[in-house]
Amino acid sequence: MSKNYNVIGHSKPKIDGPEKVSGAAKYTGDLKFPNMLHGKILTSPHAHARILSIDTSEAEKLPGVKAVITHKDVPTLKYGLSPARWDENIFCSEKTRFVGDKVAAVACLDEETCYKALKLIKVEYEVLPAVLDFLTAMDEGQPLVHEEYARNINTEIHQEFGDVAKAFAEAHHVRTDTFIGQRTYQCPIEPHSAISMWDAGKLTIYSSTQSPHYFQHYIAREFGMDIGDVRVLKTFVGGGFGGKLEPTGLEFAGAVLAKITSRPVRMFYDRAEMFAHNRGRHAQQMEITTGVDKDGKILGAYANFKMDGGAYTSLGIASAYYAGALLPMTYEFDNFKFDMYRVYTNLPACGAQRGHGAPQPKYAFESHLDNVAKDLGIDPMDIRIRNARRPDTVTPNDFKINSCHMKECLERAREISGWDEKKKNKVPGRGIGVSTGSFVTGAGYPIYRTDLPHASAFIRVNEDGTAATLYTGSVDIGQGSDTVLCQMAAEAMGYRYEQMKIVAADTETTPLDFGAYASRQTYMSGTAVKLAGEEVKKQILEMASFMLSLPPEDLDCEDGIIFSKSRDDKSITFQEAARKHFVLRGPLMGKGVYTPPKLGGTFKGAAVGTSPAYSFGAQIGEVEIDAETGEISVLGIWDVHDCGKVINPRLLHGQVHGALFMGMGESVWEEVLFDDKGKIINAELANYKMLTAMDMPPIESEVIDSYEPTGPWGAKEVGEGSTNPTLGMFSNAIFDAMGVRVNSLPLTYEKVWRALKEKREQEAAEKA
């Protein structure tokens, strides 16, 4: 732990920094291919409608239109995350299920013609009554979104660990609170885009994707192809946050259009289409009950949730399981019950968004815990420290926790935020709140059923040793994984980071990796990279041993220099030895592969939430509230994380800032809003209020000195974990400032204003 490393642990500059800063970096939408056509998708203007007829003849006649396709021209195989719930088609055939559902597509010589052609496609609809409210979607007599799913139930979960009823019966205090989480959208700055092309029987797709491998698998399945005949590769990606983890109509329709026209077809979503496609965070109703003893020790908890899934499963079944699975992480208790209904509505489908499933339940639980602390007269910090999870424990739902510094995170955050002082000397209008979070370091099981390893990598040192190239299927979507993995490769090889190159995220040239989701790459891809680097190092030391006539055990290599551990006068460069290796033995290569151990319990849904390691963190925020307007100013945020060994400190803190930025938006500002016909009314960035740089408060981000025994050099996740505490932290800071609890997200200025007004009115009534 205290060992000093040459490459990891240092804020090495991003490997793609110069390209991005100079504008040379090409994103999928920037690419041009000879004869490339442009494609667009026609979508449903109705939330729920029967398709009576589709007439494409006028569109086909328009000059410049090269193809028009509908459900008749594409495979009818349904897709989705899990086989039991494959429920989505490339194009709707009988009915459309949300405003934005895919109906037809065109390929044209230019983009403008596409828009004109779409207007010429005549679709006759019979508008059906729509299900827009997830809280009543299961009621008798509601229309069915999918005829095969009774009462609009997409996913139903009932889990119990220990005996919650008994725990409540024995508790000193039992309390129930109900909260509502809103629908939010990932809003990556780069829109989804894909360019599809065929060469004989082979399909190649350039895509703005978080997982070329999953796309390849999914697309091959849809078209009945061997995965070897499908190549998916990404260029630069401008953010994903969960929304680019599954293929969209851009890949599916694009592939068909490219096949029919025998030309490359470029497709993208504009901002409004991105919102309509959605797959963002589910809206959710969360009822939480806990029983505690008189000191606030949690004895048991019951989470009773309902989720708005939208029209399709997408990745949402995982979100539904995660919502409960990650609740018993940061606090220790033995009795836990979780009931969940994920229901269909005629709204865009929801899926995975940073912190997958966890941030809203965390908001509910952390707000609730503050309420419990208040009931008992305990400081919110004390109740958390009292319940904080310890290392080497097992959660009631069978997740094995190795490293865990939950308590230290809380204590350190308490210290650097000045918690005690601020609590003692309260400034009117100001409040301070604390919350915790934890997240998986990669999912314990693959995203689809397979026995393939989760990550693999190889390293090729070039013939004269002046460069080494890391080949990995992992996916840098802006978070910096290319940089971190090259640092890890160089460290393992004893090489210099500055001489590393990388080829990544191309299913044809790079080895399998599941991609950028579930905060898995530093740990899982990193483990594979480390093994590959160590294999290179072993070979280079053997070669050096031959060259220096010293036993390999006496040699080591750091920073490109091979040296004797016992003698000062014996050393050669990595470069010299690598060249010699090539001359005598051919290419110097190393490979590595990672498969997680078997994890978790045996109950239904036991796989979701398993991970080889978990991050932990505490966040404290201070707000100031304008009592007359409800306006919330954020004075400061203190984040302390236990994420194991830090590979690149600057990138790590960047992840914390980014996660906080998203968490802040979800806390107070962001919400996807619909009209009474199910159409989004703020599918743009003026009224879907993502925060700006001007809104960001001073942030202090710290890490605890931590070591995860199963991780590469002791590393675990950070990318998503820091989003988890934020929503609850805001709720608690507002509560502390004003003594009002807003029970629904986002905690808008108006909601805070209204809560204050109601409080004043109530106080006045009590006095009278």
Added chain:
Amino acid sequence: MYMPDYEYHTPGTLAEACTLLGELGGKVTVLAGGSDVLHKMKIGNLVPDHLVSLKNLKELREIRYEQGRGVVIGALVTHDGIYRSQLLQKHFLSLPMAAHTMANTQVTNIGTIGGNIVNGSPLADLPPILIALGASVKLVGRSGERVLPLEEFIVGPGKTVIAQDEILTEISIPDQPTTGSTYKKFGLRKSGALAVVSVAAAVTVEGGAITDARIVLGAVAPVPLRAKSAEASLKGKKVSDEAIEEAAAAAAADSRPISDLRGSDEYRRELVRVFTKRALRKAIDEGHV
């Protein structure tokens, strides 16, 4: 999102521009910075046959002081130009400060004061403070020019009294006895936010008494709204918290807000009260800010 087909014109003189506007058939739209026009075209709310760009009318990009007319601002001056104008900063800092609350750098670099006015949005940021300062607009058409108070120019959401062949050329703010003015905007984030409510106030305070006050409310009526009963309630009163509170309550009663995705009518009415109070206090205590 794509731009519908249209014909593009770039007249070299004001006269030529007016002639084009008057004589081209079909739907003809003036283009200044385009930050409203192009957006509306992209989302399909505006489908013009012709766009007449004012970009060659360099004379409309100036800000100057003219004896008798006061500060004269060319219609093509951008929000950034207003923000940086030393002349405006010296005479009526409240206007540059209002421009500073707007949009983001990309938009303030192209959006113009003329466009902000002729667009006729009830939540536009410049009209309230301009009306509070008694500004007039000059309109030039084929058959001559006319000058009218800005207050009479905007008549409904997106509606003004401009004629088909007219161009707004100048906005003038007269020399005046006012002792203070300010613009308060309430948006839902620190940058790039549209007004949920805004309040502009200009006051004349002599010997501790308010001799005159103009209060204009944004985003709470179909047009930037003079809060007349609030103004009347202040006239002749000694400066006091009570007088300000009373005027603020009167302004809230004067407002006619609707509920939309940025706020409910009830919330907006209360915000009018709060920001009228704050605007008056600031204009009285700090001058033109």
